[in-house]
Amino acid sequence: MKKLLQTILRLASLSMLLILLAAGAAMAQGPRLQTSSLDYLAAKASQTVDVNIDEHLMQMTAKFFSSTDPDERNIKKLVSGLKGIYVKVFEFEHEGEYSAADVESIRSQLRGTAWTRIVNINSKREGSVEVYLMTTGDQISALAVLAADPKELTVVNIIGPVDLTKLSELEGQFGVPDLGIEPPAKTKPKN
Amino acid sequence: MKKFNFTIVGVTTLALILAAVTGTRAKGDEFGAVVKTIEQFYHVKHQSIPFLGRAGMKAATTAARIRGGQYRRLAEAGSIKVAFFENQDFNSRGGITNFKASLTNAIGDSWSLLVQTLSPKNEEQTYIFIRNAGEKINVLVVTLERREGVVVQVNISPRNLALLMQSPEDMGKAITNDATQNDN
Numbered sequence: 001m002k003k004l005l006q007t008i009l010r011l012a013s014l015s016m017l018l019i020l021l022a023a024g025a026a027m028a029q030g031p032r033l034q035t036s037s038l039d040y041l042a043a044k045a046s047q048t049v050d051v052n053i054d055e056h057l058m059q060m061t062a063k064f065f066s067s068t069d070p071d072e073r074n075i076k077k078l079v080s081g082l083k084g085i086y087v088k089v090f091e092f093e094h095e096g097e098y099s100a101a102d103v104e105s106i107r108s109q110l111r112g113t114a115w116t117r118i119v120n121i122n123s124k125r126e127g128s129v130e131v132y133l134m135t136t137g138d139q140i141s142a143l144a145v146l147a148a149d150p151k152e153l154t155v156v157n158i159i160g161p162v163d164l165t166k167l168s169e170l171e172g173q174f175g176v177p178d179l180g181i182e183p184p185a186k187t188k189p190k191n
Numbered sequence: 192m193k194k195f196n197f198t199i200v201g202v203t204t205l206a207l208i209l210a211a212v213t214g215t216r217a218k219g220d221e222f223g224a225v226v227k228t229i230e231q232f233y234h235v236k237h238q239s240i241p242f243l244g245r246a247g248m249k250a251a252t253t254a255a256r257i258r259g260g261q262y263r264r265l266a267e268a269g270s271i272k273v274a275f276f277e278n279q280d281f282n283s284r285g286g287i288t289n290f291k292a293s294l295t296n297a298i299g300d301s302w303s304l305l306v307q308t309l310s311p312k313n314e315e316q317t318y319i320f321i322r323n324a325g326e327k328i329n330v331l332v333v334t335l336e337r338r339e340g341v342v343v344q345v346n347i348s349p350r351n352l353a354l355l356m357q358s359p360e361d362m363g364k365a366i367t368n369d370a371t372q373n374d375n
Contacts, residue, residue, distance in 0.1 A: 043288045048309040051359050057305070057321070064353035075357065093312075175306070175359045 031134050031142030033157045035088050037105040041153070044097050045090040051175030055083040055159070078169055082160035087175045088153075095150040103148050106155055110144055118164070124180030125149065131164070131181065143167060145179055154179070221298045222344045225333060226274045228297040229340060232290050235279040237342075265355070265369040267327060270346035273370055281335050287311045294318060294333065302331065306359045313337060317363040321352070328352045332363045343370040 042048045053061070058079060065076035090098065107130070110117070115132045123129040127149035134142040140163055145156040156176055158167065170176045226237050283290055287309060295304065302320040309316050314337040322329040327346040334341045343366060347355075355362045 039288070042291075042309050043285070043311060046310060046312055048307070049360060050304075050307040052303070052305060053356065053359070054303065056323075057303075057356070060349050061353040061356050064350040173357050 031157075031159045032084070032086070033106060033109055033144055033155065035086070035106065035155050035157075038088060038090065038098075038102055038153070038155070041090045041098055041102065044092065046093045047089075047091040049087065049089040049175070049177075051085065051087040053085040053174060058082050058084055058160075075173070078166060079174070082158065082162060084157075084159040085170075085174050085176060086155075086157040086159075087177065088155045089177055090153045092151045092153075097151075098153050102153065103146065106146055110146070115144070121164075122182045123147070124182070127152070129179060129181065131167075133163075145181070147179060221302065222272045222274075222331065222342065224297040224299075225294065225331065226342055228293050229276065229333070229335070229342065232293055233279070233281050233283070233335075235276050235281065235340070237274040237276050265347050265351050265366055266345035267347060270327075270344075271370045272342075272344040274342040275371075276335075276340035278338060279340070281314050281337055281340060283311075283314060285311075287314070287316060290316070291318070298331065302329075306362060308360060308363075319359070319363050319366075330366055332366050334363055334367055341367050341371065343367050345370050 042050075062076055062079045062082070065079075066072040067076060092098065109115075110130075110132045114134050116135065118131045118133060121129060121131045125147060127147065130146045132144040132146075133140050134144075140161055142160070143156075143158045143162045143164075145154065145167070147154040147156075154177060156179070158170070158176070162170075164181065167176070167179075168181055171178050171181070230236060288311075291307070291309075298320055302322045304318060305321050306317070306319040314335070316333070316335050318333040320331040320333075322331075324346060326349075328349055329344065330347055330352070331344045332342070334343075345366060347366070355365060
């Protein structure tokens with residue numbers, strides 16, 4: 001009887017573990033990156049910026065930009081359809097204040113089949129800048145940037161139809177830092 | 192057994208009291224709850240009365256510059272709540288991130304944290320919380336520095352919020368200036 005109970009408990013624990021793993025994997029495949037694992041860095045960083053613009057706010061923002069003012073019309077066009085902008089920037093006084101594991105906690109979420117790393121990206125910034133796109137069918141559904149300088153760690157997660165042109169236009173706006181990303185030059189088709 | 196029952200009754204009563212207190216806060220005075228949290232965490236005391244007069248509730252022409260463009264009035268007349276902390280010691284003793292937890296707990300679930308900037312070394316921190324209030328948006332800004340702090344709550348129009356959203360890092364400063372500036 002005791003043995004049976006032990007077996008049931010083991011199976012229940014295993015099932016729970018499997019459910020949790022499946023939930024974790026499902027979450028990792030979503031367009032929204034989980035960045036709370038980095039929150040502890042705020043105490044070490046000399047400066048932290050954390051911006052969370054959710055879908056509701058994004059849509060409201062787009063709605064209230066004027067369609068007649070040329071500047072506002074551009075911004076309206078830029079943010080229309082976006083479902084969220086989430087930015088975390090940690091600046092440190094010294095090198096080595098964040099670990100490879102911190103970067104990995106974000107990168108591991110971008111390793112799924114839903115995300116594709118854009119390889120031919122150039123950035124004026126020092127350190128590594130990785131840009132990832134999530135596509136659903138033919139549509140881009142999210143973009144993620146992971147920029148790791150020796151003294152700075154940046155995670156940008158834009159949800160919605162956004163491409164690299166849009167990203168460079170968004171730099172310096174809506175909390176998106178200046179990433180210095182140069183969109184890949186279009187190659188001319190060979191005759 | 193009797194002692195055990197008393198413990199259960201005691202814990203249940205305490206939980207009910209706490210739930211009632213939390214419920215009361217959720218219905219209304221988050222501004223007060225935030226000010227109280229700052230006072231308790233940092234052992235400081237706010238000054239509100241002299242400045243509330245100075246803040247100029249007429250709100251006629253107070254303005255803030257938005258992204259170097261035109262001047263606009265941000266806060267809706269009569270909606271401004273301000274609490275100042277002047278010449279006081281905001282020293283978190285390395286626990287600046289713990290303060291955020293206390294703050295978010297105090298403000299409750301109806302508000303969303305839009306922007307947070309922290310500079311632990313300089314004891315500088317800004318939090319901007321927003322909440323939908325029908326046709327208006329409630330904005331609550333907490334700005335703390337080493338020797339002073341300001342808590343501001345205002346109602347702003349969605350259009351003003353949209354314009355401010357272009358530069359969320361400057362939003363707290365713009366709203367605080369708007370709410371505390373007196374240009375009468």
